[in-house]
Amino acid sequence: MNKLFYWALISVVLTACQSPTPKPTFSLSTPSFPANILDYTAQVDSTHYRDALVYSDQGAWFGYSFHKSQGQLGFSGPFLMTQQNGVWLSKTFAEFEVSINGNPIDLSDLKQHTKAYASHLHQSYCNESIQLDAYLYFSSPHSAVILLNATNTDQEAFDVSVQAQGTPLPDFAGLKPQVAQNRWQATFEKSPATAYVGPIGKEKATLSTQGKGYAINWPTQKLEAGSSTDFTLSQSFIFPEYDAAAELKNNQTLAPWEGLQERINEKEQTWKNLKRQQNFQNSSKKEVVLAKSLLTLQNNSRVAAGELKHAGIFPSYHYIWFHGFWAWDSWKHAVAVTRYDPALAKDQIRAMYDYMDPNGFIADCVYRDTTIEAHNYRNTKPPLSAWAVWKVFESDRDSSFVREMYPKIKTQHQWWYTYRDHDQDGLCEYGSTDGTLKAAKWESGMDNAVRFDDSRILTNPTGDYSLDQESVDLNAYLYAEKGYLAQMATISGKPEEKEKWQQERETLLPKFDQFYDAESGWYYDTNVQGNTWVKIKGPEGWIPLWAHATDADKAARLMANMMDTTLFNTHVPLPTLNAAHPKFKPNRGYWRGPNWVDQVYFGIKGLHNYGFDKEASQLIEKLIHNAQGLTEKGPSIRENYHPLTGQGMESESFSWSAAHLLLLLTDE
Structure with missing residues (x-):
């Protein structure tokens, strides 16, 4: 047999222990997506155990892992994001017990293998008599299919019996289960989602309650030497806004192998x-980073539910307070996701515009269930939505989406000049709706940045509040947005508005001289009067490069500062504060030193914009290879990184880090 053909169509049973040659029930193509990019292993001890990485797909609000210890056939979980801010329902809510000729198999005596792909999880146990392969994949955003294939690798026939059972963890005292139509179903005290478990397939299986859990028993089957048989079930967690009856009917008619x-x-x-x-x-290490970025965004994707009216992406399912959508996270996610899923990118943008008020204010963050966490209306986030919409358009040329979003972005854009321009000089400030300094700093997205250490709050004529400093990055984002709005006006059939945006852009550009210090070659925030710099060298200084808001001479000075190893060209380059500053705090300083990959992206993209391709490439190489764990299979992508050691810090499985890594590896 041709070896290439053999590996292109691999049997559902692997060749680790099989003898004689099995007769597969189905043949799956071998994924070219690299296996085991993330280490999905968990030792679930309580509902609140959060150290494990979780596999999810299709925008589902639940996910699974592999067991850390051997001897269990099935998958850890599910981890329910339908419940609170994420809890584990069970150590294993579909654990299989297999018997040969009435004798239970001791799995600890068998060889175990696990493989995780973007499409599914695969667990196998085998010895000289039997090969057991368990597959888990998501058939929809509401249902996971768990399929067990048993193959007789002995020389003689035997009888095989299989039971699957699941028991909720003790914390679920308020779970209310029942059995109907050969299906276990339950409602929860703290979630509107309903859980369903049931067998799939032609073989008549019986389901019964087992405490608050369930047990499924399949009829004993005679398995000839070399032959295979399947045992399949589905687990569903469905919010009331979706059609549960249709979902369950579809599960009963699934062809599991074809679905996989x-x-x-x-x-x-x-x-x-x-x-x-x-x-x-030809870089296997960068391929790992690309695959890890894609998986991170996949695992954090959620379909619409509750207060979230459109699909989108969590910053991280892994951190308890990140189970929602944030404004500027959403714009960044959308730009990356449009590389492979423009429909999700559009919904991610819509999800935040669902929370724009008539004046143009967009909430900072929104959640599925406001009884768990309230939406944040204290502040908004930097204006990057026009960038996101335009990148979606460049991806799929859907002019209808541009026409849909254009009037909304116009309203949002004007909001800044109405509510965040204290002295009405055409340069805006970050601020808050509640008058607190903390929320005003949050509005920048750089929550505790050193540049805001001496900031104060000013009351605006509109009743909102501004910081007493005009920020260079905010105005650079607005400058870029005017350019995107001009292009969107053309698509929308409004040439006169295109001219307006171009004129505003031309008027704004000279105002950036206020922020530039020729002596140090850097852009700084200033006071509202524009006559005093907030002389802190941080990433806000290179945003004019990204926005095309500077000239070649100034760009060269900026590049020199960025490539200076005593300032920004650190082990992991482009930290959130220059390394020579006395307040530089690289170890968990949040925005006072650690590297945030979004700001690294803006800096590197800005260098490319002005022809500094060699320098940009050098910084990409340092980022990719020096940020710990990025190029290795197993570890997750982190929220930020230590610029001197490369240590990953704060939240794991962080979406905007993944989004900008994906962009750095796929940008023109």
């Missing part, structure tokens, strides 16, 4: 499309 192959095909197409966009050659 469909997932593989879907992920393969995504992977091939991304690899075609990559701007690197």
